Amino acid sequence: MTSERNSPARKVYLDHSATTPVRAEVLSVMLPFFAQAFGNASSVHRWGREARVGVETAREKVAYLLGAEPSEIVFTSGGTEADNLALRSTARLLRSKGNHIITTTVEHHAVLHTCQILEKEGYEVTYLPVDEYGMVSVESVIEAIRPETILISVMHGQNEVGTIQPVEEIGRVAKEKGILLHTDAVQSAGKVPLKVRDLGVDLMSISSHKMYGPKGIGALYVRKGIKMAPQITGGAHERGRRAGTENVAGIVGFGEACYLAERELAEESRRLTALRDRLISGILERIPDTVLNGHPSKRLPHNVNVSIKYVEGESILLNLDRMGIGASSGSACTSGSLEPSHVLLAMGVPHEVAHGSIRMTLGRMNTVEDIDYVLEVLPPIVSRLREMSPFSAPAASETSGGGRNNVQ
């Protein structure tokens, strides 16, 4: 790996939607649970009791973030498993009531691929379209509802383009129709207020490593009174809703991360929004032929996603990386598949433009200086790549914004 050898002027991590570092405060509460209070939370002896206290205190903290009761929190191995559990449990237990699920075309693969498998098992799934901003409409939800609809699963904050879906309105519809509502709030948790009672959701997935907690732990909020069929079966952990020895240190860290996030939410959200808008407008001003993806205002406070025409995402990322900047892209090349981001395509972004999208997601450590560094470094990278591109005449594209081969 060449680029480990060079030391860029600055290191700027802008991929907080992929994962976040564990906060120092979080790591420090976790540490005693590795080698001191290391017991199995099911054991009756002192080591077990200490672990149990750790787990249950953390459960209270997660519940605090969501405005839920501790008994409504089921710990899982992450956001993906929480999504799986919500969908599969509901599908299995409500099968006698119906076999129809409503979701959207812009869900995370943890929901989409699970729905595709459920389709193979005889469920019917409606994938609601989104508008150019990646937004689903409440009307489309209402129209899709059938007598046999058992679940609506609509994500809260979209992970690629940052659009925040109208979950609260959908919650009112779901309640009125007596249909369960799940929301994947993995990206929203700790970023925007997320009280389950206000949103009117029955099930909500969140993930620790997206909010400065450790990886490998997440939670599903399950409204009191909703039965669960465990996906992972074995011991009677998590009140029979998820088997497997509890990841005590992970749970404790997750709890602390939730607590800190809730405490700092309003202020941090304001700060991130300002940085986000500085980065967005800086890019759009300094680089011609760029467009913002996702909703301009109903948007996660830390998400920037732009399409940079005539160039391909991975080649931008590699250049940014050499300059110390970590970002991600909606390009297919990054993942090794041929299809670029299903989210951008669902929003009607043409393939070739989707290939040139990059996502920069801000976090706690980012400063105005970081943003300005990106704004200094990115334009020459784009120019250089555009000079290499068969789609833009080097001179013309930078000034008039029109390439020889006009993509879109």
Place this chain on the structure above:
Amino acid sequence: MTSERNSPARKVYLDHSATTPVRAEVLSVMLPFFAQAFGNASSVHRWGREARVGVETAREKVAYLLGAEPSEIVFTSGGTEADNLALRSTARLLRSKGNHIITTTVEHHAVLHTCQILEKEGYEVTYLPVDEYGMVSVESVIEAIRPETILISVMHGQNEVGTIQPVEEIGRVAKEKGILLHTDAVQSAGKVPLKVRDLGVDLMSISSHKMYGPKGIGALYVRKGIKMAPQITGGAHERGRRAGTENVAGIVGFGEACYLAERELAEESRRLTALRDRLISGILERIPDTVLNGHPSKRLPHNVNVSIKYVEGESILLNLDRMGIGASSGSACTSGSLEPSHVLLAMGVPHEVAHGSIRMTLGRMNTVEDIDYVLEVLPPIVSRLREMSPFSAPAASETSGGGRNNVQ
């Protein structure tokens, strides 16, 4: 919690089959992955690449313990999930070939409960009986095989009574008949040699927290060429065999734990066996009316399980706990169910004797002094409880070994 107030003379953790502390060497290799090399292993930037190197190096170390190739290791959230994945994936993918699974009555709940659910889904499961030592016979496996048998799942080391099953012989049978063989080696890993090629197994579950690694991580060995249907669906992690952002720090710690275990296995196994035998013979000598559960020699080196007649397990545990000793029991009371250990019952141990069983599982930090402390502390605890018991005449039972109300 009263007993936290008293400080016993000594603290002796004897519940290593429930979970183990994370070794200092393991924790130290994990630490950089929380807040420095914290990236998502799927990301292309430097943070992601560092994480990927951590994951793949760990995969090599896990493979080293099992004598497998790194590509044959699938990381999961623990032993339970590994068991679930092995069973469900095989069941689903081989359904067209047959619907019959062979397992034993002494498996962990992660296997047993999953089999019970598969039965509800139309699979047929044969639960092989065991002898008085908890041992399954190769003949019974052979007899149970049908043309539609698709999987044999027999655990390696039994978690409660320590009996080591004849997996290698079963492996030969399975290979001959062309049936896949899964073994739950959660308790054996790091304790006894466990090379997948020697054992002839196709699938093997192991769990980090049982071998001085962190909780919340495990692995399924999947022999090259065997297709897997993921249980947790979403992103293309683990080559499509297990979705969800990799628990990098957990994986790294697990890898290190496997490496250290393999390096120290022979010596530590000898040391534990000596301590184990000292504890077993000490108890049988000093406390009348006790019996060893499990096989006397084909036994995990760290497992001691004895039934102490006329008394109930939890009340022993609480007393041991007050004296600083952490153990576990096969009593129902501990778990809150009415049935005592399904394993002891399967071995033909009467209910009332099963209620009085305790398990002490040794580990790296235990010394001869620890064992002698237990042997000093346990007999008076038993005497006191037996005096309270309606089943043993205080004097008689302690001398002649016969209670007034002879249980068993």
Place this chain on the structure above:
Amino acid sequence: MYNEKVMDHFFNPRNVGEMENPDGVGQVGNPICGDVMRVQIRVKDNRIEDVKFKTFGCGAAIATSSMVTELVKGLTLDEAMEVSNKTVAEALGGLPPQKMHCSNLAADALHEAIKDYRSKTSVAG
């Protein structure tokens, strides 16, 4: 899991033992379920003058046995019949939910002992 009061009764059980020629004996539970309690009473002037227990069982089984003996010593038989398993659990400051049903039978054993006494005396009387 258990509160301090339960642990106190578990580690320092009151009135453990057997008496010679008890006036009434009651036994409930069975060893298969893991809890057996035997209560013996001595009765004088229709009051419980003395009470002893022996119990095979978990922490809750032993603590509730101990507590019930303490609660009823000196009570009239009618009063003692009013002491329920629930009373005992409350006197202990509560028990873990999973212990409420299987291990909280001490009052039943006491009632059996009283019934045993009454059946004997009614025959005798």
Place this chain on the structure above:
Amino acid sequence: MYNEKVMDHFFNPRNVGEMENPDGVGQVGNPICGDVMRVQIRVKDNRIEDVKFKTFGCGAAIATSSMVTELVKGLTLDEAMEVSNKTVAEALGGLPPQKMHCSNLAADALHEAIKDYRSKTSVAG
């Protein structure tokens, strides 16, 4: 993901650009898939005298484009036709497996350019 040689060709691509009046032009890929490569050649005495490329695509797409231009400069057209995508990947010291198929098309673009040249000259000649 990529080795040092690939990164070198990606960050310092050889022969980027366009030439006036090329003797042959080849273009492969399409923007929908995310990789488009255009190769131009100047031919003299049946040899590739000069070669330029422009590429829209990922790291592998750019690096293979650069490498192919370096490999073929000075070769006879027949020799250049022998240079395959595999040759290019090997010259780069290997590519990640997922990049072997979708992004390793530079030799194809070169071959197209040679064919373009040949078709023009055969018409002319």
